[in-house]
Amino acid sequence: MVTQKVLYTDMIGFKTLSIPSTDNYEDFNAIALDTQNFVTNEILGDELFNAFSTDIDGTGTPVEQKWLDFLNGVTWTEIVNKDDLTKNVIHNNKGIKKAWDYFVYREWLNQAPFVSNFTGKSVNSAINGVQLDRQSLNVETQNRYNQGVDIYCTVIDFLKYYEEYSVDYTSITDLGGSYLVTLLDTTYLKVGDKVTIDGLDYTVTAVSDDTSFTFSASSGITFSNDYVTWFPFENVALGKKGKLYFNGMI
Numbered sequence: 718m719v720t721q722k723v724l725y726t727d728m729i730g731f732k733t734l735s736i737p738s739t740d741n742y743e744d745f746n747a748i749a750l751d752t753q754n755f756v757t758n759e760i761l762g763d764e765l766f767n768a769f770s771t772d773i774d775g776t777g778t779p780v781e782q783k784w785l786d787f788l789n790g791v792t793w794t795e796i797v798n799k800d801d802l803t804k805n806v807i808h809n810n811k812g813i814k815k816a817w818d819y820f821v822y823r824e825w826l827n828q829a830p831f832v833s834n835f836t837g838k839s840v841n842s843a844i845n846g847v848q849l850d851r852q853s854l855n856v857e858t859q860n861r862y863n864q865g866v867d868i869y870c871t872v873i874d875f876l877k878y879y880e881e882y883s884v885d886y887t888s889i890t891d892l893g894g895s896y897l898v899t900l901l902d903t904t905y906l907k908v909g910d911k912v913t914i915d916g917l918d919y920t921v922t923a924v925s926d927d928t929s930f931t932f933s934a935s936s937g938i939t940f941s942n943d944y945v946t947w948f949p950f951e952n953v954a955l956g957k958k959g960k961l962y963f964n965g966m967i
Contacts, residue, residue, distance in 0.1 A: 760873065
């Protein structure tokens with residue numbers, strides 16, 4: 718991904734950063750981009766990372782709804798019991814962008830005490846204050862990192878649920894060389910996606926949102942299962958991140 722989404726202007730409130738010189742903005746931008754790419758590749762895996770990068774690079778805003786929801790967050794419903802909707806659970810995916818912010822905060826502060834020069838790295842000396850020692854700085858950055866992990870976990874839950882998504886269909890109509898599937902939910906389904914019915918894969922040729930979709934296949938097929946499955950985040954890596962509980966000692 719070449720589009721930098723975590724900007725210095727995002728680092729406000731609980732994530733406020735003070736960058737003393739515009740000369741350091743270039744360093745911040747590089748750290749922000751490297752961090753968001755590393756975190757995204759870790760959670761998605763190479764294949765989905767490349768798909769997300771393709772969707773977001775250029776405009777800076779994803780085209781596909783699933784990537785918009787991955788980036789910015791979404792409230793989604795876990796279907797626990799399709800026959801008793803009162804048992805369904807509401808979840809808030811807070812979005813990978815918010816997690817990026819906290820991870821960038823930690824990475825920047827870990828790098829901020831150092832500047833590069835022709836002899837290597839040297840430690841900055843504050844003029845009007847005393848810099849935090851390493852342990853105090855670790856306490857600061859670990860606290861923000863752990864908040865990022867909390868957000869990251871909401872994204873994990875979202876990706877895991879939609880890695881493989883099954884929906885009951887109302888009917889499948891043989892159109893002679895293609896089939897029309899009527900159903901009430903087409904979440905994240907698009908033309909060209911793979912769908913599976915009765916263990917066989919088909920390619921989607923058209924989608925009418927939350928109404929129907931079509932796929933091509935020879936005429937005369939009989940379908941026995943009452944549901945269809947597709948794979949919005951197929952083979953997602955779901956790289957884990959754990960919280961830090963060392964009180965700044967490392």
